[in-house]
Amino acid sequence: xxxxxxxxxxxxxxxxxxxxxxxxxxxxxxxxxxxxxxxxxxxxxxxxxxxxxxxxxxxxxxxxxxxxxxxxxxxxxxxxxxxxxxxxxxxxxxxxxxxxxxxxxxxxxxxxxxxxxxxxxxxxxxxxxxxxxxxxxxxxxxxxxxxxxxxxxxxxxxxxxxxxxxxxxxxxxxxxxxxxxxxxxxxxxxxxxxxxxxxxxxxxxxxxxxxxxxxxxxxxxxxxxxxxxxxxxxxxxxxxxxxxxxxxxxxxxxxxxxxxxxxxxxxxxxxxxxxxxxxxxxxxxxxxxxxxxxxxxxxxxxxxxxxxxxxxxxxxxxxxxxxxxxxxxxxxxxxxxxxxxxxxxxxxxxxxxxxxxxxxxxxxxxxxxxxxxxxxxxxxxxxxxxxxxxxxxxxxxxxxxxxxxxxxxxxxxxxxxxxxxxxxxxxxxxxxxxxxxxxxxxxxxxxxxxxxxxxxxxxxxxxxxxxxxxxxxxxxxxxxxxxx
Amino acid sequence: xxxxxxxxxxxxxxxxxxxxxxxxxxxxxxxxxxxxxxxxxxxxxxxxxxxxxxxxxxxxxxxxxxxxxxxxxxxxxxxxxxxxxxxxxxxxxxxxxxxxxxxxxxxxxxxxxxxxxxxxxxxxxxxxxxxxxxxxxxxxxxxxxxxxxxxxxxxxxxxxxxxxxxxxxxxxxxxxxxxxxxxxxxxxxxxxxxxxxxxxxxxxxxxxxxxxxxxxxxxxxxxxxxxxxxxxxxxxxxxxxxxxxxxxxxxxxxxxxxxxxxxxxxxxxxxxxxxxxxxxxxxxxxxxxxxxxxxxxxxxxxxxxxxxxxxxxxxxxxxxxxxxxxxxxxxxxxxxxxxxxxxxxxxxxxxxxxxxxxxxxxxxxxxxxxxxxxxxxxxxxxxxxxxxxxxx
Numbered sequence: 001x002x003x004x005x006x007x008x009x010x011x012x013x014x015x016x017x018x019x020x021x022x023x024x025x026x027x028x029x030x031x032x033x034x035x036x037x038x039x040x041x042x043x044x045x046x047x048x049x050x051x052x053x054x055x056x057x058x059x060x061x062x063x064x065x066x067x068x069x070x071x072x073x074x075x076x077x078x079x080x081x082x083x084x085x086x087x088x089x090x091x092x093x094x095x096x097x098x099x100x101x102x103x104x105x106x107x108x109x110x111x112x113x114x115x116x117x118x119x120x121x122x123x124x125x126x127x128x129x130x131x132x133x134x135x136x137x138x139x140x141x142x143x144x145x146x147x148x149x150x151x152x153x154x155x156x157x158x159x160x161x162x163x164x165x166x167x168x169x170x171x172x173x174x175x176x177x178x179x180x181x182x183x184x185x186x187x188x189x190x191x192x193x194x195x196x197x198x199x200x201x202x203x204x205x206x207x208x209x210x211x212x213x214x215x216x217x218x219x220x221x222x223x224x225x226x227x228x229x230x231x232x233x234x235x236x237x238x239x240x241x242x243x244x245x246x247x248x249x250x251x252x253x254x255x256x257x258x259x260x261x262x263x264x265x266x267x268x269x270x271x272x273x274x275x276x277x278x279x280x281x282x283x284x285x286x287x288x289x290x291x292x293x294x295x296x297x298x299x300x301x302x303x304x305x306x307x308x309x310x311x312x313x314x315x316x317x318x319x320x321x322x323x324x325x326x327x328x329x330x331x332x333x334x335x336x337x338x339x340x341x342x343x344x345x346x347x348x349x350x351x352x353x354x355x356x357x358x359x360x361x362x363x364x365x366x367x368x369x370x371x372x373x374x375x376x377x378x379x380x381x382x383x384x385x386x387x388x389x390x391x392x393x394x395x396x397x398x399x400x401x402x403x404x405x406x407x408x409x410x411x412x413x414x415x416x417x418x419x420x421x422x423x424x425x426x427x428x429x430x431x432x433x434x435x436x437x438x439x440x441x442x443x444x445x446x447x448x449x450x451x452x453x454x455x456x457x458x459x460x461x462x463x464x465x466x467x468x469x470x471x472x473x474x475x476x477x478x479x480x481x482x483x484x
Numbered sequence: 485x486x487x488x489x490x491x492x493x494x495x496x497x498x499x500x501x502x503x504x505x506x507x508x509x510x511x512x513x514x515x516x517x518x519x520x521x522x523x524x525x526x527x528x529x530x531x532x533x534x535x536x537x538x539x540x541x542x543x544x545x546x547x548x549x550x551x552x553x554x555x556x557x558x559x560x561x562x563x564x565x566x567x568x569x570x571x572x573x574x575x576x577x578x579x580x581x582x583x584x585x586x587x588x589x590x591x592x593x594x595x596x597x598x599x600x601x602x603x604x605x606x607x608x609x610x611x612x613x614x615x616x617x618x619x620x621x622x623x624x625x626x627x628x629x630x631x632x633x634x635x636x637x638x639x640x641x642x643x644x645x646x647x648x649x650x651x652x653x654x655x656x657x658x659x660x661x662x663x664x665x666x667x668x669x670x671x672x673x674x675x676x677x678x679x680x681x682x683x684x685x686x687x688x689x690x691x692x693x694x695x696x697x698x699x700x701x702x703x704x705x706x707x708x709x710x711x712x713x714x715x716x717x718x719x720x721x722x723x724x725x726x727x728x729x730x731x732x733x734x735x736x737x738x739x740x741x742x743x744x745x746x747x748x749x750x751x752x753x754x755x756x757x758x759x760x761x762x763x764x765x766x767x768x769x770x771x772x773x774x775x776x777x778x779x780x781x782x783x784x785x786x787x788x789x790x791x792x793x794x795x796x797x798x799x800x801x802x803x804x805x806x807x808x809x810x811x812x813x814x815x816x817x818x819x820x821x822x823x824x825x826x827x828x829x830x831x832x833x834x835x836x837x838x839x840x841x842x843x844x845x846x847x848x849x850x851x852x853x854x855x856x857x858x859x860x861x862x863x864x865x866x867x868x869x870x871x872x873x874x875x876x
Contacts, residue, residue, distance in 0.1 A: 036624050039618060039623075039624040040623070040624060040625075040807055041807070042621075042806035042807050042808070045615055045618045045619060108804065108829075108832065109686070109688070109829065110685070110686025110687055110688060110802055110829070111686060112685070112686055139857075140722065141721070141722045141725035141726065142718040142719075142721035142722035142724075142725060143718075143722075145717070145718035145721045145722075146716065146717040146718035146719075146722075147717075148717075148718075149717030149718055149739075150717050153717075192829070192831065192832040192833070193832065193833060194832060194833050219686065219802075219804070221684070221802075221805050221806060221808040221809075221812075222804050222805070222806055223621035223804060223805055223806025223807065223809075223834065223837075223838065224618065224619045224620070224621050224806065224834075225621070225803075225804050225832070225833055225834035225835070226804075226806075228833045229804070229832075229833065232833075246684070246685060246686075246770065248770060248772075248773075249684065249770040249771070249772055249808065250770070250771070250772040250808065250811055251806070251807075251808035251811075252807075252808075254806070255806065274715075338774075339775075
């Protein structure tokens with residue numbers, strides 16, 4: 001939807017190329033683009049001002065390097081700055097010496113407290129703890145039912161009783177002690193930060209249960225208001241950490257940066273999916289490139305990991321490298337790929353995708369056409385596309401409702417792809433070694449490097465002028481940053 | 485390597501497949517003992533979540549219901565305001581909207597006071613205005629589009645004072661919201677009227693349905709609620725509470741069941757019982773989840789097949805939403821032909837400025853505004869009131 005920062009800067013940099021020195025006006029223009037990118041990502045305006053000032057300072061000092069393309073250089077600075085701002089101290093959970101360790105969840109309505117409470121309980125369980133959930137949201141109809149259902153799913157008991165939320169929380173604490181539970185998670189009702197009465201209520205709950213950790217749940221889609229909300233809750237409750245919810249959407253999530261900056265507390269966890277186990281500790285580096293719209297390779301790979309069946313994928317990768325990747329395999333991959341969501345969304349996560357390609361209508365219709373063509377081939381044709389002659393082409397085109405030229409194009413491109421894969425396979429072969437049965441055995445690890453180099457590393461094929469390997473560039477040029 | 489620079493699907497797919505495959509394989513290699521992936525088998529693991537604003541107390545302000553019914557007749561009201569005739573009822577409502585968003589006025593009012601306080605129009609004026617608009621989540625694109633013509637007018641001397649400038653900005657903003665028909669379509673003469681509610685997780689769909697049901701019941705309309713959110717834990721229970729409060733009929737399916745069939749059953753049941761209005765709830769879903777959006781398309785298709793008329797598909801948007809709201813509107817509109825927006829939680833500190841972009845860029849009118857947790861806290865949207873509430 002929005003241009004990534006790299007797209008924005010590419011245009012300017014093209015104009016600046018050949019200029020020996022950057023003028024003040026040039027720097028202003030670049031800073032303007034950074035500002036726009038951050039605002040489109042919903043970073044709070046006050047925070048944006050702050051970030052841009054810092055970046056300007058560094059950019060002015062750093063424009064001397066000749067080695068890096070200036071746009072890359074600027075992006076590196078911006079990225080590093082955002083990581084620094086998002087990261088810093090990480091929240092390390094230490095458990096109370098006198099259990100239970102009490103965790104209080106707070107936030108606006110609809111931010112995702114109840115689900116996050118359950119996800120957090122599951123996380124504690126996976127850490128070998130025995131949590132108890134307390135449903136102190138007695139306002140929203142059926143909120144406690146929701147918590148109970150979730151508790152059932154993860155095998156964590158839920159305590160709640162009708163009446164007053166403060167009393168319920170207190171009784172919950174007593175219950176946790178009685179049952180010998182070592183973690184207590186108190187879910188509270190959503191409330192507006194400006195609602196005096198309800199803010200007082202949650203402060204009362206906090207006063208009674210004396211939480212060791214108070215988490216503010218923030219929706220990743222939140223706009224400029226995230227700052228005032230965070231400030232208001234922090235003032236009342238002394239927030240220890242933030243849980244960023246709904247990060248599996250396509251919001252850039254600038255709110256994360258705003259909240260972190262304003263209350264100075266780390267983002268502890270991020271909810272990355274609807275499943276109860278889609279909950280993990282926060283990665284500042286991924287968030288930074290996401291805010292800048294520069295793709296999120298690791299998330300992409302993780303998504304892929306979820307939908308691609310590991311065995312099949314590995315097999316396919318093997319065949320790919322041996323040059324035996326057939327249209328049949330390709331079709332299979334296509335099916336898996338479709339599970340990852342609309343192509344445009346997936347593409348958005350790829351770093352270094354050129355703008356023209358991103359904007360091209362890579363609608364899922366195109367996938368359909370490709371699929372139709374392959375499906376109109378016989379099994380033999382899929383295995384050996386070279387046997388597809390003129391009359392076969394006409395038949396395939398008819399069968400798939402396409403033109404012969406479409407079929408030609410697909411076959412040609414597939415052949416090219418196959419060649420490329422084969423070449424990579426050869427590169428990946430360990431010299432002089434032969435596997436069992438005289439078949440050249442492929443060094444998988446090496447091969448995977450080659451494959452991933454193509455994507456994130458400096459080995460991005462031509463025609464994909466992007467930003468090779470963004471954060472932490474230069475330590476190991478062969479590897480994309482996230483594999484370090 | 486991939487020489488062809490023309491975008492073509494095969495290359496893209498190849499790349500993506502490569503990423504996927506290499507990623508999977510690499511991750512596997514890194515983990516020597518891959519977990520045998522004990523997927524949580526129980527599907528309904530509630531999506532992002534709770535939301536749905538709660539109700540203050542158990543009592544619904546039934547005594548208030550006369551005016552509630554009025555609030556839900558926006559058409560008459562819009563026409564009245566447009567004609568400039570200051571109906572007292574309208575004034576009451578304006579006062580209401582203004583008063584109830586009053587808590588949040590601070591920033592705007594003080595920013596404009598600052599602008600007015602300066603002797604002339606200078607760079608600081610523009611910075612203040614821009615910041616104010618950005619803070620309302622109007623977005624940098626539209627903010628620039630709003631301020632650009634004003635800069636020109638100031639330059640040409642057409643606008644000289646800060647007051648004129650602010651007024652011009654206000655007019656410019658109101659003009660962005662140019663839709664004239666913001667009514668909710670209800671025709672009692674044809675079979676059941678179906679209103680579907682869609683949106684991302686936690687925006688307040690279920691609560692909005694509860695409020696509308698209360699208002700429509702108070703007007704004497706017979707209402708049926710269909711609990712199409714079969715995914716989130718206890719979503720149907722939440723809606724059921726609302727049906728009991730409002731006296732609406734209620735249809736639900738099994739948790740984890742097919743939402744389309746629940747909606748279908750609801751409409752059929754309403755047709756059999758001669759019920760005028762069916763309010764169809766759907767599970768919250770993020771707009772980038774293609775499988776869930778496909779499911780929603782199916783809900784829409786199936787609803788069309790039942791013995792009723794789908795005449796409203798209302799997209800519920802949380803006022804705290806930032807620029808992602810535009811993407812929400814675009815994707816939901818593509819999937820379900822959204823007919824209007826309900827802007828919820830406007831009683832908080834957020835301004836909901838993303839609706840400007842939604843209405844101007846996508847032509848989807850805002851129809852209702854949620855101003856609180858009570859059953860009567862849903863009012864029709866009128867551009868002038870909304871913009872006034874931002875300015876004063």
